Amino acid sequence: MNRKERLFTPGPTPVPPEVLLAMAAPMTHHRQAAFEKVFADVSEKLKTVFQTSSPVLILAGSGTSAMEGAIVNTLSVGDTAISVNGGKFGERWGQIGKAFGVNMVVINVEWGTVVDPAQIEEVLKAHPRAKAVFTTLNETSTTVLTDVKAIAAVTAKTDAILVVDAISAIAADELRMDAWGVDLVVAGSQKALMLPPGLAFAAVGPKAQAMMKSSTLPKFYLSFDKALKNLAQNTTPYTPAVSMVMGLSKSLDAILAEGMEAVWERHARLAAATRAGIVGMGMELFSKRPSNAATSVKLPDGLDGGKLHKKLRDEYKVTCAGGQDHLKGKIERIAHMGYYDQFDVLIVIGALELALKEMGADVKVGEGVAASQRYFASV
Amino acid sequence: MNRKERLFTPGPTPVPPEVLLAMAAPMTHHRQAAFEKVFADVSEKLKTVFQTSSPVLILAGSGTSAMEGAIVNTLSVGDTAISVNGGKFGERWGQIGKAFGVNMVVINVEWGTVVDPAQIEEVLKAHPRAKAVFTTLNETSTTVLTDVKAIAAVTAKTDAILVVDAISAIAADELRMDAWGVDLVVAGSQKALMLPPGLAFAAVGPKAQAMMKSSTLPKFYLSFDKALKNLAQNTTPYTPAVSMVMGLSKSLDAILAEGMEAVWERHARLAAATRAGIVGMGMELFSKRPSNAATSVKLPDGLDGGKLHKKLRDEYKVTCAGGQDHLKGKIERIAHMGYYDQFDVLIVIGALELALKEMGADVKVGEGVAASQRYFASV
Numbered sequence: 001m002n003r004k005e006r007l008f009t010p011g012p013t014p015v016p017p018e019v020l021l022a023m024a025a026p027m028t029h030h031r032q033a034a035f036e037k038v039f040a041d042v043s044e045k046l047k048t049v050f051q052t053s054s055p056v057l058i059l060a061g062s063g064t065s066a067m068e069g070a071i072v073n074t075l076s077v078g079d080t081a082i083s084v085n086g087g088k089f090g091e092r093w094g095q096i097g098k099a100f101g102v103n104m105v106v107i108n109v110e111w112g113t114v115v116d117p118a119q120i121e122e123v124l125k126a127h128p129r130a131k132a133v134f135t136t137l138n139e140t141s142t143t144v145l146t147d148v149k150a151i152a153a154v155t156a157k158t159d160a161i162l163v164v165d166a167i168s169a170i171a172a173d174e175l176r177m178d179a180w181g182v183d184l185v186v187a188g189s190q191k192a193l194m195l196p197p198g199l200a201f202a203a204v205g206p207k208a209q210a211m212m213k214s215s216t217l218p219k220f221y222l223s224f225d226k227a228l229k230n231l232a233q234n235t236t237p238y239t240p241a242v243s244m245v246m247g248l249s250k251s252l253d254a255i256l257a258e259g260m261e262a263v264w265e266r267h268a269r270l271a272a273a274t275r276a277g278i279v280g281m282g283m284e285l286f287s288k289r290p291s292n293a294a295t296s297v298k299l300p301d302g303l304d305g306g307k308l309h310k311k312l313r314d315e316y317k318v319t320c321a322g323g324q325d326h327l328k329g330k331i332e333r334i335a336h337m338g339y340y341d342q343f344d345v346l347i348v349i350g351a352l353e354l355a356l357k358e359m360g361a362d363v364k365v366g367e368g369v370a371a372s373q374r375y376f377a378s379v
Numbered sequence: 380m381n382r383k384e385r386l387f388t389p390g391p392t393p394v395p396p397e398v399l400l401a402m403a404a405p406m407t408h409h410r411q412a413a414f415e416k417v418f419a420d421v422s423e424k425l426k427t428v429f430q431t432s433s434p435v436l437i438l439a440g441s442g443t444s445a446m447e448g449a450i451v452n453t454l455s456v457g458d459t460a461i462s463v464n465g466g467k468f469g470e471r472w473g474q475i476g477k478a479f480g481v482n483m484v485v486i487n488v489e490w491g492t493v494v495d496p497a498q499i500e501e502v503l504k505a506h507p508r509a510k511a512v513f514t515t516l517n518e519t520s521t522t523v524l525t526d527v528k529a530i531a532a533v534t535a536k537t538d539a540i541l542v543v544d545a546i547s548a549i550a551a552d553e554l555r556m557d558a559w560g561v562d563l564v565v566a567g568s569q570k571a572l573m574l575p576p577g578l579a580f581a582a583v584g585p586k587a588q589a590m591m592k593s594s595t596l597p598k599f600y601l602s603f604d605k606a607l608k609n610l611a612q613n614t615t616p617y618t619p620a621v622s623m624v625m626g627l628s629k630s631l632d633a634i635l636a637e638g639m640e641a642v643w644e645r646h647a648r649l650a651a652a653t654r655a656g657i658v659g660m661g662m663e664l665f666s667k668r669p670s671n672a673a674t675s676v677k678l679p680d681g682l683d684g685g686k687l688h689k690k691l692r693d694e695y696k697v698t699c700a701g702g703q704d705h706l707k708g709k710i711e712r713i714a715h716m717g718y719y720d721q722f723d724v725l726i727v728i729g730a731l732e733l734a735l736k737e738m739g740a741d742v743k744v745g746e747g748v749a750a751s752q753r754y755f756a757s758v
Contacts (some may be wrong), residue, residue: 015406024399065440099599196406219478222600
């Protein structure tokens with residue numbers, strides 16, 4: 001085939017060649033000065049990415065390991081906690097909490113829509129002993145952006161901590177942990193941090209650290225207490241994913257050289273151009289409050305979304321992500337988090353126009369890419 | 380410096396350039412046929428490495444995550460289990476079990492010595508309701524090899540499962556999971572599997588799978604049940620460490636091309652030559668039942684082990700590992716698990732002779748490497 005493989009999945013995302021090469025360096029031992037220096041350096045730089053002065057833990061694991069860590073390190077059996085289920089990842093907060101014996105009060109919102117911070121306030125009033133509120137900054141399954149800033153203003157007035165899954169949003173959507181008053185943020189490596197999957201992160205603020213003291217849920221591998229103590233010595237309790245940390249050092253350098261404001265602004269631009277392209281070709285957006293990390297196209301009724309996904313992937317070598325659970329076949333999700341630039345938007349919008357056309361959809365071929373271009377020219 | 384950096388630590392170990400380059404390939408998405416094919420293939424090949432027909436789970440995490448998984452997936456609060464503490468990693472079994480509310484009966488053996496299988500039998504008789512026995516094939520902190528085969532013959536006659544930490548021993552020391560009757564084996568990527576740290580493995584035999592049904596310890600990220608169900612679909616419940624799996628594919632190809640018997644035999648040869656070199660230079664071995672994965676030198680009384688370690692590392696660029704806990708400064712540990720050949724033995728023995736000499740030890744410079752050479756010539 002004379003087509004290049006291109007990845008537009010909301011994790012894993014493309015990894016810059018410089019990062020891949022940094023990861024391919026000869027192995028070093030983690031308990032020696034050279035590595036500890038890198039570890040200390042990336043730990044410090046992560047604070048800027050999370051916009052916090054609190055420690056950011058680096059775990060060897062998928063994003064879900066950090067989500068579990070956020071629960072088992074702050075809560076105890078029988079505690080009440082609130083979570084928002086507006087998609088597959090918000091749903092996961094409830095599942096993990098229940099698996100560990102937490103009384104989870106789940107706020108269900110229609111997938112594609114966003115939770116109203118006022119509803120969080122109400123539920124907190126109805127459950128005044130709730131110890132935590134679990135939300136998702138970018139709900140990857142719907143590409144909906146939660147208003148974390150407004151929710152933090154609510155939780156700040158209570159004893160509950162606010163825990164945010166920023167796995168797919170960190171370094172894509174604006175997140176100001178300290179300024180907004182978020183208490184615990186978890187993230188993953190394989191999204192806008194431009195790394196392969198395998199590292200998870202947890203930034204633990206003072207209110208969450210205080211809550212750790214009374215938590216009795218069992219933990220060992222994911223003990224934040226042990227990880228915090230080790231972090232103070234520039235190390236981890238268990239062998240860190242050394243090559244991933246070396247890659248992280250490279251990717252954080254790129255992110256910080258650009259600057260967080262500029263990184264968020266770039267994602268905002270790519271997201272706006274992607275949305276303009278979708279609307280321009282005559283399609284609809286699925287998310288009612290779109291994130292800047294990824295964009296969902298609502299597919300026309302009757303169009304076989306599975307077939308579209310496969311056509312994009314197999315014929316155009318443009319791999320996006322389909323819908324999950326009841327959204328299967330109904331939406332197609334396009335990532336623009338991390339290692340993407342404006343011409344990548346032309347590629348994915350271009351492929352989408354052609355694939356939709358071939359499937360008989362009422363699509364204006366050329367109008368999508370034109371709309372994206374006009375947007376880029378306007379900013 | 381005109382000296383090359385060389386790693387002789389018992390994890391991480393050197394990674395072959397071919398594996399590093401395989402890991403540096405452009406990122407692919409984990410939920411598509413190309414990756415699922417690789418995943419299915421490595422899962423199958425791992426069975427040969429573990430010498431089992433049971434499924435081998437691939438987890439994103441350090442080896443400790445698989446140890447925790449072995450406990451939380453088979454036991455319940457208040458269950459009794461037996462563990463052997465003959466070093467830092469055997470000790471960890473007890474710590475994890477206690478963290479999750481398991482009544483751990485710990486058999487303490489002097490570090491450097493090995494547990495007698497008859498003692499396991501006695502303790503099992505004294506605790507007939509014990510559900511599991513936790514052991515360590517190569518106790519990395521002491522380089523002692525446990526007689527797992529004999530212990531398996533004991534546990535096979537009981538209802539208890541035998542769980543083996545083979546993190547640093549897999550593909551180095553002989554281990555025949557099915558033939559010996561081991562029920563659950565955990566391993567890590569950064570040892571003889573010749574990969575960076577970041578993957579953990581759990582091979583779960585039928586007796587362990589049966590015990591999973593009654594286990595009520597809380598689990599989510601480390602749920603073996605979910606992982607087994609996903610494995611049957613050639614995938615994982617949570618995003619796998621994609622690049623690590625690509626590297627694993629390459630390293631397993633190398634291991635299986637050599638063949639497990641030949642791999643064990645190579646490690647036996649390297650270990651024997653290393654021991655010959657140590658004895659040849661006039662030093663003593665620390666381990667009473669040495670593994671083939673790593674070798675410990677007992678340092679002469681009065682010699683500053685910390686200083687020796689630093690001299691080897693900083694002046695000779697030969698990084699070994701010192702002793703842990705009460706063995707700190709008293710032993711130096713040399714890895715030969717994974718990507719090592721016979722000339723690597725000459726390097727580490729050569730560096731050790733010179734460094735010891737410079738520190739005033741009574742060492743016969745040249746006799747160590749000569750003894751290693753004579754051993755190689757003899758086999």
